[in-house]
Amino acid sequence: MLNDHRQHAKGCVKCAVLTVSDTRTKETDKSGQLMVELLEKHGHSIEQYEVIQDEITLIQEMIKRVCANNNVEAVLINGGTGIASRDVTIEAIQPLFAKEIPGFGELFRMLSYQLDIGSASMLSRAVAGVVNNRVVFSTPGSSKAVKLAMEELILPELGHAVREITKDNKAI
Structure with a gap:
């Protein structure tokens, strides 16, 4: 059944990459650049790439703007997911989710535990979750993560996720 789902997955997903950081720029953002590189290597397109400060209002405004763009089907965010007082990405994006995808965070932490830290x-x-019929993934900011x-x-699941979100929606 998994192969059947993947067989119908969208091949090229139009993506936005957002790095949340108070210190990085596009020139020094290794993690955002890695996201872009891996997406392109797997046949996806980058419609937007931004580095934004770790401020709830700025993050929410950017996500709303990106998710209103018909040229974007998925948003990948890195940074601001820790427990330091400046880490507010989660507080910014969770209220925007129409649906949350709890398995992403659960599996990420399991793999991170087993394979990394x-x-x-x-x-x-x-x-991860869905905002305005776009899948949104939020990862830590380290390149290894x-x-x-x-x-x-x-x-492995990006095209499948986009297909599931949009299969009954003719608006996108």
């Missing part, structure tokens, strides 16, 4: 994975607040999330979870 051990018990420190419990401090990750990676999440981005690589893990992209290769093990996001890239």
